[in-house]
Amino acid sequence: MEEMTIKDVAKKCGVGVSTVSRAINNHPDINPETKKMVMDVIRQMGYVPNNSARNLKRVDAKCIAVLIKGITNPFFSAVIQVIEAEVQKKKYAMVMQHVEAYENELEVALELIKEKRLRGIIFLGGTYYHDPKQLEKLNVPFVFSTIGTVQGDERIRTYSNIAVDDRVESRKMVDYLLDLGHRRIAIVVEGTAAESVGQLRLEGYRDALSARGIDVDENLILEVRDKIDPYSMENGYKTMREFLATETEFTAVFAIADFLAVGVCRALYEAGLRIPEDVSVAGYDGIPIGKFYTPQLTTICQPVEAMAKKTVTLLLDVISGKAEHEHITFPAELIIRESTGKPK
Amino acid sequence: MEEMTIKDVAKKCGVGVSTVSRAINNHPDINPETKKMVMDVIRQMGYVPNNSARNLKRVDAKCIAVLIKGITNPFFSAVIQVIEAEVQKKKYAMVMQHVEAYENELEVALELIKEKRLRGIIFLGGTYYHDPKQLEKLNVPFVFSTIGTVQGDERIRTYSNIAVDDRVESRKMVDYLLDLGHRRIAIVVEGTAAESVGQLRLEGYRDALSARGIDVDENLILEVRDKIDPYSMENGYKTMREFLATETEFTAVFAIADFLAVGVCRALYEAGLRIPEDVSVAGYDGIPIGKFYTPQLTTICQPVEAMAKKTVTLLLDVISGKAEHEHITFPAELIIRESTGKPK
DNA sequence: TAGAATTCTGGTAACGTTACCAATAAATTT
DNA sequence: AAATTTATTGGTAACGTTACCAGAATTCTA
Numbered sequence: 132m133e134e135m136t137i138k139d140v141a142k143k144c145g146v147g148v149s150t151v152s153r154a155i156n157n158h159p160d161i162n163p164e165t166k167k168m169v170m171d172v173i174r175q176m177g178y179v180p181n182n183s184a185r186n187l188k189r190v191d192a193k194c195i196a197v198l199i200k201g202i203t204n205p206f207f208s209a210v211i212q213v214i215e216a217e218v219q220k221k222k223y224a225m226v227m228q229h230v231e232a233y234e235n236e237l238e239v240a241l242e243l244i245k246e247k248r249l250r251g252i253i254f255l256g257g258t259y260y261h262d263p264k265q266l267e268k269l270n271v272p273f274v275f276s277t278i279g280t281v282q283g284d285e286r287i288r289t290y291s292n293i294a295v296d297d298r299v300e301s302r303k304m305v306d307y308l309l310d311l312g313h314r315r316i317a318i319v320v321e322g323t324a325a326e327s328v329g330q331l332r333l334e335g336y337r338d339a340l341s342a343r344g345i346d347v348d349e350n351l352i353l354e355v356r357d358k359i360d361p362y363s364m365e366n367g368y369k370t371m372r373e374f375l376a377t378e379t380e381f382t383a384v385f386a387i388a389d390f391l392a393v394g395v396c397r398a399l400y401e402a403g404l405r406i407p408e409d410v411s412v413a414g415y416d417g418i419p420i421g422k423f424y425t426p427q428l429t430t431i432c433q434p435v436e437a438m439a440k441k442t443v444t445l446l447l448d449v450i451s452g453k454a455e456h457e458h459i460t461f462p463a464e465l466i467i468r469e470s471t472g473k474p475k
Numbered sequence: 476m477e478e479m480t481i482k483d484v485a486k487k488c489g490v491g492v493s494t495v496s497r498a499i500n501n502h503p504d505i506n507p508e509t510k511k512m513v514m515d516v517i518r519q520m521g522y523v524p525n526n527s528a529r530n531l532k533r534v535d536a537k538c539i540a541v542l543i544k545g546i547t548n549p550f551f552s553a554v555i556q557v558i559e560a561e562v563q564k565k566k567y568a569m570v571m572q573h574v575e576a577y578e579n580e581l582e583v584a585l586e587l588i589k590e591k592r593l594r595g596i597i598f599l600g601g602t603y604y605h606d607p608k609q610l611e612k613l614n615v616p617f618v619f620s621t622i623g624t625v626q627g628d629e630r631i632r633t634y635s636n637i638a639v640d641d642r643v644e645s646r647k648m649v650d651y652l653l654d655l656g657h658r659r660i661a662i663v664v665e666g667t668a669a670e671s672v673g674q675l676r677l678e679g680y681r682d683a684l685s686a687r688g689i690d691v692d693e694n695l696i697l698e699v700r701d702k703i704d705p706y707s708m709e710n711g712y713k714t715m716r717e718f719l720a721t722e723t724e725f726t727a728v729f730a731i732a733d734f735l736a737v738g739v740c741r742a743l744y745e746a747g748l749r750i751p752e753d754v755s756v757a758g759y760d761g762i763p764i765g766k767f768y769t770p771q772l773t774t775i776c777q778p779v780e781a782m783a784k785k786t787v788t789l790l791l792d793v794i795s796g797k798a799e800h801e802h803i804t805f806p807a808e809l810i811i812r813e814s815t816g817k818p819k
Numbered sequence: 820t821a822g823a824a825t826t827c828t829g830g831t832a833a834c835g836t837t838a839c840c841a842a843t844a845a846a847t848t849t
Numbered sequence: 850a851a852a853t854t855t856a857t858t859g860g861t862a863a864c865g866t867t868a869c870c871a872g873a874a875t876t877c878t879a
Contacts, residue, residue: 136865147829152867162827184865186527187834208552215573227571229559364767397767423708423741425769480835491859496837506857528835531864 135178144172155180182224194224195446196249200236200256207255213439214253221447230256251446291449292458293442297328300431300463301335301387304413307465308383309343311473313411316340317351317379319370319386319395321361329361332387332415350379355391367394375402382410382474389414389421389430396424396470407472417466426469433463479522488516499524526568538568539790540593544580544600551599557783558597565791567594574600595790635793635800637786641672644775644807645679645731648757651809652727653687655817657755660684661695661723663714663730663739665705673705676731676759694723699735711738719746726754726818733758733765733774740768740814751816761810770813777807 141148146165153161154169186194197214199207211227218225226249230236236254308316318336321329333352340347353374355366367386371394384399386392392414396406404410406426414421417432438461448454485492490509497505498513530538541558543551555571562569570593574580580598652660662680665673677696684691697718699710711730719742728743730736736758740750748754750770758765761776782805792798 137867138865141829148865149829149831149867149869150827153828156867160827165827181531181865183527183530184834185867187525187531187836187865188867212573229556364763368767393764393767397769400769419708420737420764423712423737425741425744481837482835485859492835493837493839493859493861494857497858500837504857509857525835528864529837531835531866532837 135176137178137180140169140173140176140178143176144169194226194249195251195253195450197225197227197253197255198230198236198239199227200230200254209435210255210439213436214443217440217443221443223447250450253442253446291445291456293438293445294460295433295438295463296460297331298335298338300465301332301385301415302339303335303463303465304385304415304429304431305336305339307467308385308411308413308471309339309345311383311411311471313383313474314345315348315351315381316383316385317353317374317381319353319355319367319384319391321355321358321387329387336385350377351381362388362390364390364394364397367391368398369394371395371398372402375399383413383471384410385413385415387415389416389418389428392428392430392470393420393424396426396428406470409475411471411474413471417464421466421468429468429471430466431463432466434461437461479520481522481524484513484517484520484522487520488513538570538593539595539597539794541569541571541597541599542574542580542583543571544574544598553779554599554783557780558787561784561787565787567791594794597786597790635789636802637782637789638804639777639782639807640804641675642679642682644809645676645729645759646683647679647807647809648729648759648773648775649680649683651811652729652755652757652815653683653689655727655755655815657727657818658689659692659695659725660727660729661697661718661725663697663699663711663728663735665699665702665731673731680729694721695725706732706734708734708738708741711735712742713738715739715742716746719743727757727815728754729757729759731759733760733762733772736772736774736814737764737768740770740772750814752819755815755818757815761808765810765812773812773815774810775807776810778805781805 137148137151141151144151146169150161150165151169151173152158154166155173195218197211199211215225228239230239305316316336318333320333320336321327322333337347353370355361355370357363357366357369360366367388367390370391371384375398384392384395386395392412396412399406399410399412406412412426412428414428414430417430417435421428421430441459441461445454445457445459449456481492481495485495488495490513494505494509495513495517496502498510499517539562541555543555559569572583574583649660660680662677664677664680665671681691697714699705699714701707701710701713704710711732711734714735715728715738728736728739730739736756740756743750743754743756750756756770756772758772758774761774761779765772765774785803785805789798789801789803793800
């Protein structure tokens, strides 16, 4: 029962180790009968190849990594599940690692690549723009994809990007609120990080207003406090409470993440304001609880599953040379539910 | 910039590879000056040791795994974060893998151990009881811990267990509802899986009722439909809708997971019932949204962070021989909020 | 039928690291 | 001063796997 190796299997089968290796790895030059016999013995013995040794020898270690910045965002939870299933289907191995907010995701990636000889990386969260010089350090056979954020511009073509056009989608929501008749719309946003999604969504807000010739009142732009875990309910709650204390007039709130919206709703409820009768609240992301919250949340829903799937297939295709890097934009959907309505 | 190895470092330093290895691994027999010089060169070159080669050679590869059954349960999200931080602090490596609902977690573990030469495993979710014969297959230097579930009995002492006493805590909640005056309390439960948390919590329910001489009405035990993803809001919602259609009388609902409770609340709201005026709703877990949901959820809150930390330290101590296996039970807290009140 | 191509096989050298042993120089003891 | 210990060091054999080469057996081609 001890440590079993390929040699033990070979001995038991009465063949060479090469033959066993060929059977395991689906090599073409092997007699089907031999292969079947070997595989049967392997199953019977319960042998599992040692992955470290494999990766050491193999030039084409089939392993990719998923780097997640901000695991707290449960939006990723669903993404990860889909990614994992897809990667497994393609017979790749996968390592997953969280990147702390203060860490540089590229440095973490660099370490990982050398250590584990990765063929590719999927980035979840973090900023969407990286310095080309930094990127070059992640040597050539190397590839990476982003999800959940969109490239702000066309500066870089050395990596793939799967995302929703945050600026456009955000504007869609604000346009909808404007159509309802709202004029004083507060926005809850996280915008310190340069090149962050928060900024893009804020841009969409400005776009919508300026298109109708409405001046942006900077007092209505509510910056969240906690930058470590920016998309939390707590953050939305506190931000809204502080805002209510200022007694600024408003009829709608657009929170750039559903979780923020939940916190906002609670703060409004505690202040005795009804949703949507007194104030309309809109979110962004399409998290499952939006459907079960009362009031149900109006939101922008991203096609999470499709995006996650495409992320994996694209990355794997680029690795195997079957595809070039691509920047793909998925359409999101405006879902109108109970939390928004016409202003009084 | 190519592939850098320990040899390159040795050459650059003008020393043997052994010396470099010693510098990296903090071996005692090395001249501090030499060590400093080598480390400087390493930093300057940006060399990172290849992990596969290390694990291949090393007998004491410092690596543990976290196996998660049911990633959908966001209760784990927080747990994982804490575990990861703690493991990193102790300079261990960690792999994380999800186990599908239909998969046997022990088999997955077995594969992982052989493949990666793990020193230990942390199980999250899944059943709390395993067949001793099965467990023996996970050879000796091997250790595992459970979290989020409690051992039902003392059948096994070959592994550690960190948990809350689900049966006792569950009873605490039901006792509280009984104290308020409720007599017809429905319970939403997932109980098919043998030896599951669901069963334990149901036992607690029965305990509380029978202690007061109240007969358990089986019609009030609501079994959820979806067994793949049992603790979902959807599941709670559907279960409650079906129950409402039966027109059975009740004044309170105890959902054995907060997410189920959220679904229950929504179903009640849609049926025009007020919480807690018409029906009281209680959950279990203490998820963050419980505080921001309206009504705020009465729940049993588990000390997630402390439990996760203890899980890691205990496992690592058992591995290094500093500790014996232990079964530790953490106390949970009954948090009374808006969703429960006296019956009419 | 001889020669060439094809199919299958086993042996062995890597892969990058650490454990172990032996060697040297320096320090200490007798 | 010789003998012993101590502090450093370099060389080399593993670790378990796959890639590559070279054969043996078989089939095909001219």
